[in-house]
Amino acid sequence: MTEAIDAPEPVRLWTRASRTLAQLRPQRVGLRTRILLIFTMGFLVLSIFLAAITFSFAKSTLVNQRDRSNVEQAYRDAGVALNDLRSSPASAQPVIDTLSRLGIGFPLLNYHDDWTAGSARFGPEAVPALLKDRVLIDGVPARMIVTLDGEAVMIIGIPIPEVGAAYFEFSSLSEINSTLRSVALSLMFAGFITTLFGVVLGTVASRRVVKPLGDAAQAAKAIAGGRLDTRLETTDDHDLKLLADSFNDMASALQQRVERDARFASDVSHELRSPLMTLAASVEVMQARRDEMPERAQAALDLLVGDVIRFQGLVEDLLEISRFDAGAIRLHLEDLPVAEFVRQAIGVSSLPQTPLTVTERAERLVMHVDRRRLARVVANLIDNARLHGGGEPEAIVSEAENEGEPIGHVWIAVEDHGSGVPLDERHLIFERFARGAVAGRRSSSDGAGLGLALVDEHVRLHGGNVWVEDRLDGEPGARFVIELPAEEVRP
């Protein structure tokens, strides 16, 4: 039996799919896309494979059924032909007529090598030579499926040696074909649905696979952001457990290290406090007797006093910074009117005469801050202006938002008359001991270089920002701005 329709080859398709996957390199396609592609391709191949098997099975079943009934019919018709030819052996025409009457569509009779056909279309020329040979020469029954004018037709040939004849019968298979077409159509639809299911499943699976990675990334980000106690949840999943455990081990090691470093700085500063206490008290005693000292001793005492104060500031700053690093800062937050606060903070700074300008709307602003910590921020900015900005700074309090907009932030700015800060040093200036290139141009007797770093840490802890820019009036000099959340109170 010759097959009319070829099944597609799943193997060939699979190789093509894997080649496509190989072309999509990992660096260009994300893990999720790759998982999705694998699922989609897998389901596509699977559905094609299943469809092919189903189709060929359906086809062979249908054809076999049809085959059997056709063969039985042909034998019956051949029996009719034998009877007719026995009773009237002169001509084959009556046989065809009888069969036509019985409703047999396309009979063909070979009687003493003469062909008689029931229909012009299905004459002897339609019968392939191979079939003719089998039936007429070998004398055995045979059948064959051929395509006539685009239509599948089964031809069954039965030799009738008793009267020297052979009976051929044509039967159309077109209805089987149409059945098979609708089967193929539904299989294609089923394949499409299956593939779609694969896409959905792939999306879900890729999301689930990537989720632990996302969690890990988020945890890593949290750790980098200073929340050192962040850990991944441990799971029962063996593969994920490996990731979670090693991540958590790394985080613990990191935390220990950071804490040890922070503790060291804190311990050192603490240890320095006792000798500093003695120094501070002794220096005060000497200062009270400064006038009794010779000139050179006075000069030396002045140096000593200056550096004891500087040393004290450095230890305080180091302690505060190490508290930041250890995450041990607890803010005592309270609602404070901004303008009044800044006025007071300037009053206790190193330049208490610094003029303060407050815009009309900013007068009504209230912020939620730690009073003493924020006072240090203002004091540090003024110290910075005093040491590096040529002294005589001005402070400005203004709302961050434009006119007409609701106010959510306040700007507390300190403008100086120094040489300003070059663009490429503006982010460096807030780093610890970041005197670097800036130091060259600045005076040597400046602070420890922790002042602005502390400003940055404090302001960020308050949910604000700090930056340096050019003076707003275009004159040479720097403008340090801290931006803090603030609210307008209705008068």
Next chain:
Amino acid sequence: MAGVGTRILTVEDDERIRTAVKLALEDEGWTVDEAGSGEEAIELFHRGSPDVVLFDIMLPGIDGFELCRHLRKTSDVPIVMVTARADTHDVVAGLEAGADDYLTKPFAPKELSARIRALLRRIRPMSPGHSKLVFGDLEIIPDEGKVTRGGTELHLTKTEFRLLVELAHSPGRVFSRESLLDKVWGYDYFGDGRLVDVHIRRLRTKVESDAANPRHVVTVRGLGYRLQS
């Protein structure tokens, strides 16, 4: 110069610090007694009856908190403690143990003198005819330094008494933390508000019949404190 003859008992286990602080305080005009431990301090205290006690919280043996509680059992003397850090619980714990003020190490002896002077300040004289202030069952006689509740005399520390009298000066008026810090402790805008909060708490345990539901010393949320009858 502060009152000559005002005795300060300094308790500090580090001898070098003790010596330097003594030198500096004597320059300020105080008479200074030294103790190297809590035990020694208790002994000296009972022998010499100082006007002010200064101690470091970190002491070997009897620590600062314990020393403070011990002194408070019998005395209303102003106590200043020295802590390592301002932002720890130590400060609140020390104040609750009975300290009146605190300093963080290293401090300038001049600053310490200023603190002591503030604690020793006398209460404002009353206007004539107001020698006795009455708030319900509470009676305050500022000139005698006496407070009674229902006729029974209460034992307040000097600072608690000054705080109460300050509130009593303007009955019903709300005092902000800042103004109390200024009037009682002599602090500016940047004084530690916990000083007021803890002292108010301590005051309530003494003048209120139910400190958890104060009737006299009431909190006005977001504004401060007020005394009422």
